[in-house]
Amino acid sequence: MELRWPVVEEAVRRARAEEGGPLCAYLYDLPALAAHARALKRSLPHPFGLFYAAKANAELPILQTLAGVVDGFEASSQGELEWLRSQFASKPLILSGPGKTDTELAAACRLGVELLHVESLGELRRLALIATELGRRVSLLLRLNFPLGPGHETSLVMGGRATQFGVELEQLPAVMDFLAGQEFLEVKGLHFHLLSHQLDAGRHLGLLEEYLRRFTELRAKYRAEWSHLNVGGGIGINYRAPESQFDLARFSEGLLGLAGRFEAEGVSVRFELGRYVTAACGYYAAEVLDIKRCFGETFVVCRGGTHHFRTPQAQGHSHPFRVVPIEDWRYPFARPKVEGERVNVVGQLCTPKDVLAKDAPVERVRVGDVVLFPYAGAYAWNISHRHFLMHAPPRELFLREGGEAC
Known part of the structure; x- marks a missing residue:
């Protein structure tokens, strides 16, 4: 996705002028998001479909922008x-994830999800009881966890090893035996989502080939009429070297x-992308409150911090940034500044872990x-510990055509 720096920086300056105090805000570039989503959808030939994983960002303007582009x-x-x-009353929905409660499974039946991804035999047994009691036929995919060969390591792995995700292959016979007598459960296919944060297009293509091989082998072994394969998301964002993104x-x-x-x-394949769809449309803006030196290092203290923007701490990186100059200076003393130095950008929290960027020029x-x-x-914003210290939340500004915010 193209980062429209001039548009966003101008929106920051307008927001700062309106704020009347130190600015802290999220800005979401909706036109850029729409263009990126359309390009992504066009890049997926038949039989590949695109669902958006709402866990990445479920703000309504984001969802509304994507609704006309993604398949569900x-x-x-x-x-x-x-x-x-x-x-979205008629949009196809999927329910996935480990540890589903009975109320969640019942809600999936009641709200008519297109597919439900089952993570274990225990979950499957509970779903069978609930579907039977409600008299609702449920279409599902079995999420499997199986070993991966070399070359499939990333910084976030959900399978190929001991994790809480999916059914281990050794347990699949017991699952298939249980399903044989279930009137209200219909298995449409399989769900493989073994890793995320993939930045190498060639390796991700290789992973899809492995998924296809596994799918066809298992379908033949169990003589199943499976036609759906969900390959999850997996495409990452390169926060450390933004100039080297996934080669779409x-x-x-x-x-x-x-x-x-x-x-x-005869396999329909579905991607469930989240981070790769929306990450580049969002910006976190934090006004500098103080500049201080300590033990030979320079700290730029900003309004906000990791309680608003947890991504750097969650991913363990120093986040890239730009400085937007603001010429308004309201105090009678000289304006503190640093030039041509390396700095640590930190927030307002009472912890030394409140670091957004480290040793950055x-x-x-x-x-x-x-x-x-x-x-x-x-x-x-959606994964941040926003109630810590009870600081005021950041503003959320959604940029429309022409850069106007709402």
Whole structure:
């Protein structure tokens, strides 16, 4: 997704002028999001479909922007499921995730999810009882966890090893035996989501080939009439080196080569992307409150912090940023500044872990300027410990055509 820096920086300056105090805000570039989502959808040839994983960012303007582009939404809780259904009455929905409660399973039946991803034999047994009691036929995918060969390691792995996700292959015979007598449960296929944060297009294509091989082998072994394969998300955002992002063009070209093989096997494939869809549309803006030196290091203290923007701590990186100069200076003393130095950008919290960027070079930054962090549109505000210290929340501004915010 193209980062429209001039548009966003101008929106920051307008927001700062309106604020009347230190600015702290999220800005979401909806036109850029729409363009990115359309390009992503176009890049997926038949039989590949695109669902959006709402856990990445479920703000309503984000969902509304995506609703006309994606094939459906994926929810991972009853709260997400009910929120999505209340806003999109007819949009196809998926429910996935470990540890589903009986009320969540019942809600999936009641709200008519297109597919429910089952994570264990125990969950399957409870679902069978609930579906029978409600008299609702449920279509489902079995999420499997199986070993992966070398070359499939990333910084976030959900399978191929001991995790809480999916059914281990050794347990699949017991699952299939149980399903044989279930009137209200219909298995449509399998769900493989073994890793995330993949930045290498070639390796991700290789993973899809492995998924196809496993799918066809298991379908033949169990003589099943499976036609659906959900491959989860997995495409990452390169926060450490933003200039080196996932090569979507190469990935799309590779998918063209794979598409015929999936079609020949009669398999419809679905991606469930979250981070890769929305991360680049979001920006976190934090005004500089203070600049201080301590033990030879320089600290730029901002309004906000990791209680608003947890992404750097959650991912363990120093987040990239730009400084937006703000010329308004309201005090009678000289404006504190640093030039041509390396700085640590920190927040207001009473913990030394409240660090957004570490040892980062700046040409110039002054108290009253705004530090602007890109790639803040996914797993950012929604995963932050927002009630810690009870600081006021950031504003949320959604940029429309022309850069106007609402």
